[in-house]
């Protein structure tokens with residue numbers, strides 16, 4: 001039988017992910033086997049209540065959005081749009097200009113013909129913002145984390161990683177051949193013990209999120225820096241939930257912890273507070289950045305950032321280098337929300353960060369609570385096991401500089417109303 005008769009290509013009428021017009025290789029046993037295996041696993045995920053359905057937004061990302069199936073505007077409290085710049089007019093206009101001038105993309109990796117003057121300008125501005133020597137751009141911070149450890153660490157080195165670090169740090173560390181030590185979450189005694197036990201590594205690198213996004217809690221960076229000095233280790237911090245808005249002028253966790261300039265390597269994202277488009281970076285010593293340009297695989301083997309995206313980063317950096325007003329606004333909005341919610345009787349986890357987890361405990365309660373909030377025009381998401389520990393379900397509220405005080409007060413009023421009706425508060 002020829003391959004053509006074996007493979008019967010049928011156009012699928014509907015559904016099945018591919019939608020109308022998708023080809024289905026019905027008669028190929030290996031593919032049928034894969035479909036069966038995955039269908040069973042998908043059914044299990046649904047059964048466990050952990051299937052992630054995506055709500056489809058029909059407007060720009062903003063504090064007010066519309067979603068498919070409704071033309072009602074809803075107030076958005078679950079984006080990482082901390083500075084409210086995701087739909088900023090000035091940024092969009094600048095991005096349109098650079099799109100016209102520099103084209104849609106480079107069709108190349110950086111070292112072949114994918115470096116424009118704007119990529120170099122953005123790297124310089126980010127380094128300036130963080131007070132570092134140089135910066136290397138990636139397509140995402142996931143890539144920056146995937147490309148760092150494997151490039152610089154060898155089997156003679158050791159990496160000490162907080163057990164609750166972001167998945168991309170965990171994956172990045174998995175790719176490297178260094179000795180791996182996971183220390184208990186934010187537990188300095190455990191970290192110190194592990195550092196003490198390592199007397200022979202060529203390089204020791206402590207790796208931590210600056211801010212842990214599920215709890216809104218902060219790495220004890222001042223003490224980590226102290227331990228690093230004591231045991232001659234380097235410090236790496238992922239600043240995705242800090243750059244641009246955390247610390248007095250938005251310089252991040254090291255500013256908040258008053259150890260500016262003492263972190264050796266910072267990775268962060270352009271896809272959250274810094275305009276919300278996409279892109280990531282590593283910033284630090286010149287030799288490190290130059291070395292990553294030679295060795296880091298997601299940088300070497302992936303297309304360069306498109307000009308329109310670079311433009312967003314450039315404009316945001318200009319704004320942040322000239323003013324901390326937005327940073328202050330998100331901080332005062334955060335305080336307004338946290339203090340009123342605490343006064344109303346809710347437990348808000350984390351420190352004074354715009355990630356405000358409203359702790360509810362029960363998974364079903366969290367899900368019902370989020371649904372009730374949506375009927376009142378407030379978009380928040382319930383998180384439960386396995387994303388957070390069992391029995392620690394919560395609604396994670398994220399505050400933005402673009403929320404008005406009226407927006408914040410509307411959310412608080414809705415929380416109080418739903419909280420009373422579901423007997424979470426009195």
Ligand SMILES: Cc1ncc(COP(=O)(O)O)c(C=O)c1O
Pocket residue numbers: 139140141142143145166168209213238240241268269270271278279280
């Ligand atoms: C702590 C942390 N690190 C890295 C990433 C990945 O960032 P990006 O979206 O730029 O890949 C995220 C995004 O969710 C994050 O929260």
